[in-house]
Amino acid sequence: MSLIDIQRISRLYQMGTETIHALRDVTLQIQRGEYLAIMGPSGSGKSTLMNILGCLDTPSGGKFVLNNSDVSVMDDNALSEIRNREIGFVFQSFNLLARSTALQNVELPMIYAGVPKSERHKRAMDALSAVGLADRVHHRPNELSGGQRQRVAVARALVNRPSILLADEPTGNLDSKTGVEILALFEELATKGNTIIVVTHEEEVAQHSRRIVRLRDGLVAADEILHKNGAAAPETPVFPPIHASAHAGPPPVPPGAH
């Protein structure tokens, strides 16, 4: 069973009399543990697809099954819960709460999940040390560098142990060196078995992933598997593989391998 199964999804925007097809007809399966990049020129529908995958937006047509449940029929409350527990977002512009410290930012998803205070604190501290920010927990976003902010965002995205990490241009606002750091972090997470989907228009960024889906005009133009060797074996886990214990299923099978 795929983690994500979207069938003939479309997304239309009505602009006055004109209808914009942000997504026309997209069918895609993504397996647990995949590290996938979505590429395409500007306006090709990457962010739109990303928002749908992240349950922030609902498709105009088609079917979206996430983790065996049909998302297309869910109400707002259920979608909020899915975003809270199953999805971790990383945005280009970090999207941290300005008036909250790094720690408070990372604790927020757990507040919504109803995690008790002491555990919340502990897990947030762990998540922040895992991204190398143990000494910055009480800093507010404006007291952190861009790379550090994005690490806080990654920690926040992962702290509820979601099924999927969704990143829309995560390195877009970072210089190349910090960008590489974040990508290394993703690499590490992928090796641990996390499912990661990165939207990017940089070939370099995409090359870090294992599979590239190319969009054009709201359609899948190409879907390629990158064959890599030498993916370093994990030593100490940064984050425990998401659902590693709960779903000890078969290793991810890339589509096309059937």
Next chain:
Amino acid sequence: MTFFAEIFEGLRISWAAIRANRMRSVLTTLGVIIGVLTVTMMATAINGLNSTFQTSISIMGADVVYVQRFGWFMDRNEWLRSRNRREITMEQVRGVERQLTTAQAISPVAMTRKDLVYQRRNGGAVQIIGTTEKQVETGGLNMSQGRFFAAAEVEGARPVCVIGDDVATRMFPNESPLGRRLQVGDRTLEVVGVVEKRGRFLGMFSLDEVVFLPVTFFFNAYEQRPDLRIDVKVGSLAGIEETREELIGIMRKLRKTPPGAPDDFAINQQEAFVQNFNKVGGTIAALGLFVTGLSLFVGGIGIMNIMFVSVSERTKEIGIRRAIGAKRRTILLQFLIESVLLCVMGGIIALLLSAPITLVVALFLPAALSPSIILIALGVSITTGVISGFVPAYRASQMSPVDALRTE
């Protein structure tokens, strides 16, 4: 669990937001401050009036009726109709004393104002009450020093007087007034007693700025045929009606009122005061309610306005929270908390302001910032916050997460 964590988070964020816009927040709460201040002052005033009224009534005695030429609360027409009435004379008082069977005590009252002088000290004009020894009962007087004048002294029109507590402290600050010779108008009288402090009537005039003297002396010294008031102590509230009936019969006979003509005198009663007070109190309350409602309304609009601003400023934040898993009700709650917090801050400031104001008011009325008033003020603040914050908060909660995130 989740709920409390969300409330706590909401409080933390709202507090941070309010602090970040300190000036704006204070200006916004101004309307609420004024509104809650009005509420507090209104409640204090009504409380004060009520308790003054209660004590005033009990000073005068609720089971006393007053036979007088005019009614206490007459409108213009009644006044025009009754202005030619004849005075109530001492003969009529004697008649009532002889004939009335259903009363406990009866005393005449003649009133005027005279200057007081003792040695070099000029005490200004005070109320002079000419009456009989029965005034002790009809007026519910308690003596703090000496005695009230006796029946024999009334009989003999003796130059003796009993003074109120304020007169005693003012005229005789360093000595006992008893046995002193006090000049009342152009006569000199011996002080034989001091009446215990009675306070102010309805918070207005002091009942202790008074000199009692024998009504017979009053006739000889000041005014030969004054218009008298007859104080009748019934002895029980239940007996008032019966006594009234009897009094009307006796007075009509004594004054030879033709049969069929309306009474040419009035029998006044505390109850008239109660009714009049309720009317006045009701008017004050209605007016206060209007002013309060208006200022709270204006304050609430201010809060609503600033909450709309706050919501649109923080659209991005709403988007972020929604992406992380906040439900609609979480967002709703957060902004409601913010507006309630603003209003409660306004309420607290208003209470702090009203404390000194109450102290000033307390000089005239028995006013105090009671716990119930504090509760009312906070309740009103919270209600204003919820009502005026609801629409902005609801709007925030209904935003689409994607659109909210897209804003800059």
